[in-house]
Amino acid sequence: MSLRIVVTVKYVPDATGDRHFADDLTVDRDDVDGLLSELDEYAVEQALQIAENSDDDVEVTVLTVGPEDAKDALRKALSMGADKAIHVEDDDLHGTDAIGTSLVLAKAVEKAGYDLVVSGMASTDGTMGVVPALLAERLGVPQVTLLSEVNVEDGKVTGRRDGDAASEQLEASLPAVVSVTDQSGEARYPSFKGIMAAKKKPVESWDLSDLDIDADEVGLENAYTTVESASERPARTAGTIVKDEGEGGKQLAEFLASQKFI
Amino acid sequence: MAEVLVYVDHVDGAVRKPTLELLTLARRIGEPVAVALGSGAGDTAATLAEHGAVKVLTHEAAEYADYLVVPKVDALQAAHEAVSPAAVLVPSSAEGKEIAARLALRLGSGVITDAVDLEAGDEGPVATQSVFAASYTTKSRVSKGTPVITVKPNSAAVEAAPAAGAVESLSVTFSEQATGTKVTGRTPRESTGRPELTEAAIVVSGGRGVNGAENFAIIEALADSLGAAVGASRAAVDAGWYPHTNQVGQTGKSVSPQLYIANGISGAIQHRAGMQTSKTIVAVNKDAEAPIFELVDFGVVGDLFDVVPQLTEEVKARKG
Ligand SMILES: Cc1cc2nc3c(=O)[nH]c(=O)nc-3n(C[C@H](O)[C@H](O)[C@H](O)COP(=O)(O)OP(=O)(O)OC[C@H]3O[C@@H](n4cnc5c(N)ncnc54)[C@H](O)[C@@H]3O)c2cc1C
Ligand SMILES: Cc1cc2nc3c(=O)[nH]c(=O)nc-3n(C[C@H](O)[C@H](O)[C@H](O)COP(=O)(O)OP(=O)(O)OC[C@H]3O[C@@H](n4cnc5c(N)ncnc54)[C@H](O)[C@@H]3O)c2cc1C
Numbered sequence: 182m183s184l185r186i187v188v189t190v191k192y193v194p195d196a197t198g199d200r201h202f203a204d205d206l207t208v209d210r211d212d213v214d215g216l217l218s219e220l221d222e223y224a225v226e227q228a229l230q231i232a233e234n235s236d237d238d239v240e241v242t243v244l245t246v247g248p249e250d251a252k253d254a255l256r257k258a259l260s261m262g263a264d265k266a267i268h269v270e271d272d273d274l275h276g277t278d279a280i281g282t283s284l285v286l287a288k289a290v291e292k293a294g295y296d297l298v299v300s301g302m303a304s305t306d307g308t309m310g311v312v313p314a315l316l317a318e319r320l321g322v323p324q325v326t327l328l329s330e331v332n333v334e335d336g337k338v339t340g341r342r343d344g345d346a347a348s349e350q351l352e353a354s355l356p357a358v359v360s361v362t363d364q365s366g367e368a369r370y371p372s373f374k375g376i377m378a379a380k381k382k383p384v385e386s387w388d389l390s391d392l393d394i395d396a397d398e399v400g401l402e403n404a405y406t407t408v409e410s411a412s413e414r415p416a417r418t419a420g421t422i423v424k425d426e427g428e429g430g431k432q433l434a435e436f437l438a439s440q441k442f443i
Numbered sequence: 444m445a446e447v448l449v450y451v452d453h454v455d456g457a458v459r460k461p462t463l464e465l466l467t468l469a470r471r472i473g474e475p476v477a478v479a480l481g482s483g484a485g486d487t488a489a490t491l492a493e494h495g496a497v498k499v500l501t502h503e504a505a506e507y508a509d510y511l512v513v514p515k516v517d518a519l520q521a522a523h524e525a526v527s528p529a530a531v532l533v534p535s536s537a538e539g540k541e542i543a544a545r546l547a548l549r550l551g552s553g554v555i556t557d558a559v560d561l562e563a564g565d566e567g568p569v570a571t572q573s574v575f576a577a578s579y580t581t582k583s584r585v586s587k588g589t590p591v592i593t594v595k596p597n598s599a600a601v602e603a604a605p606a607a608g609a610v611e612s613l614s615v616t617f618s619e620q621a622t623g624t625k626v627t628g629r630t631p632r633e634s635t636g637r638p639e640l641t642e643a644a645i646v647v648s649g650g651r652g653v654n655g656a657e658n659f660a661i662i663e664a665l666a667d668s669l670g671a672a673v674g675a676s677r678a679a680v681d682a683g684w685y686p687h688t689n690q691v692g693q694t695g696k697s698v699s700p701q702l703y704i705a706n707g708i709s710g711a712i713q714h715r716a717g718m719q720t721s722k723t724i725v726a727v728n729k730d731a732e733a734p735i736f737e738l739v740d741f742g743v744v745g746d747l748f749d750v751v752p753q754l755t756e757e758v759k760a761r762k763g
Contacts, residue, residue, distance in 0.1 A: 200578070
């Protein structure tokens with residue numbers, strides 16, 4: 182038996198950098214360092230663990246849709262231990278929204294061949310948390326998302342989803358789309374050996390024509406959503422800061438009372 | 444006037460507050476038609492009518508509890524066919540966003556998530572989003588199909604606006620995908636008796652500075668004196684001091700209360716992402732250089748073990 186896992190990873194601007202928008206209201210990627218979305222490291226980790234715990238012949242492919250530099254995200258995932266990588270890159274993809282991105286990912290996953298897709302819980306830039314659900318809808322396979330615990334055995338995926346009102350135990354047959362949370366287990370650091378090995382691992386590059394997608398199905402012009410404006414939030418006006426010299430709690434209470442909270 | 448579908452988040456018929464906020468926003472765009480699904484759906488009608496629902500479409504079936512997400516998408520799609528609404532609004536929970544996205548895809552529509560405000564516009568509803576850890580505010584709209592928009596809790600006031608709230612049963616045929624992911628077990632979250640974190644008017648949070656699970660009693664005591672919900676930073680959650688359901692931030696809950704009190708929390712960008720839109724922010728931290736102080740309306744540089752109990756006593760005294 183073999184098990185083909187495709188892990189979707191996004192290349193994002195560093196959240197601790199000064200993120201901003203370009204003139205066309207898309208994310209400015211030029212002035213901020215990019216990296217593999219930290220939340221997708223958890224997806225890579227779970228895929229590798231599934232591979233390690235399986236008696237099957239497992240192949241882990243990492244897939245990204247993004248600009249040239251997105252290769253860095255793939256390299257990082259390969260150095261963690263993934264087997265190979267696919268980079269979908271095309272100038273016409275600039276400004277694609279969630280619906281369009283899910284189309285590209287779905288076509289790429291199908292072309293790659295898969296039994297299991299593993300995604301992160303959300304990207305750290307768009308933070309929508311919808312792409313895995315969209316992928317499942319497009320692929321017509323079960324959506325087993327936001328898992329804090331995941332197991333794959335006998336052609337089935339099971340896991341725990343901690344929701345608002347309850348913690349749920351889920352089960353579905355493969356093929357399926359899974360997403361994992363940052364509660365699923367710390368991601369490993371790439372070892373020196375892993376980093377060296379990654380340099381020799383294959384990275385395929387596909388463009389839209391490889392996926393039979395027309396340019397008018399994706400990109401900023403054809404997006405299903407339009408950003409009309411983006412403005413920097415005014416800095417919060419400087420507040421009052423006091424040093425506690427025995428009365429700090431009382432001074433704070435005084436402030437809360439002045440604001441009618443008590 | 445055009446109708447606007449509002450997806451109802453309820454627990455056995457008890458409507459959760461974010462849904463009532465959606466009704467306020469829906470009335471800016473058109474006439475709210477609520478869709479309530481699953482066990483207790485019929486019991487939601489009176490509350491929904493009080494807050495502006497002209498119609499309540501209900502459907503009860505075991506599938507909504509027994510399978511993940513897709514049955515609800517099927518139902519909303521059926522409601523969309525029945526009503527041809529001007530927009531579909533869904534509360535921005537993790538599940539709400541997934542439902543909204545799949546629905547949008549089926550309708551050939553765009554989806555906008557985590558709106559914090561919504562207004563009518565010439566080309567359809569305009570959503571305000573707070574992005575990049577609340578450092579930017581964007582305005583966007585859906586440019587194809589029926590707009591599907593999810594809205595964060597505390598984005599609008601709950602308003603009384605009595606309407607007919609006529610109950611109609613919705614007819615739903617489940618898709619083949621509906622039974623794909625089975626819910627084989629469910630452990631309801633234990634109730635703490637405190638307000639829901641995302642819905643609370645006041646949130647009192649503790650971070651690494653709280654230094655131990657047992658010390659969270661200090662945070663809880665302050666919260667209880669104010670009738671507040673309790674939050675925690677990821678550092679406190681990862682240390683096992685407080686449950687993950689109470690985590691505030693990028694990978695926890697996003698809160699937007701009237702008042703946020705951060706105790707022993709440094710104010711990392713990922714924490715700010717979940718609380719920066721709070722109306723008033725207050726912090727207690729022994730490090731005067733902690734980034735959280737850049738956000739505060741009032742800050743105390745001091746040891747939380749001195750300041751917080753004193754504050755709690757003072758609050759109790761003032762409340763009598
Ligand atoms: C601030 C901001 C707000 C936005 N708001 C909207 C909006 O309201 N509506 C809209 O349609 N678009 C929006 N977009 C665009 C949207 O973020 C992108 O189209 C994105 O590709 C998909 O959404 P996400 O990043 O939020 O992914 P999420 O749904 O949060 O991602 C979940 C998982 O999907 C996978 N994934 C996501 N993108 C990729 C990728 N490019 N390559 C590989 N795997 C991926 C990863 O595994 C990731 O962990 C917004 C973008 C930004 C920066
Ligand atoms: C992808 C990703 C997602 C993340 N998601 C989240 C998230 O959802 N939520 C979140 O919170 N974090 C999140 N983080 C982690 C975040 O980066 C920080 O590590 C975390 O917020 C730190 O928590 P803290 O402020 O409690 O701890 P610290 O940064 O260690 O700060 C503790 C503070 O307590 C003060 N202190 C100590 N003792 C006392 C005392 N006796 N009295 C008063 N003050 C005292 C210290 O001066 C210090 O400022 C995420 C990180 C990543 C990479």
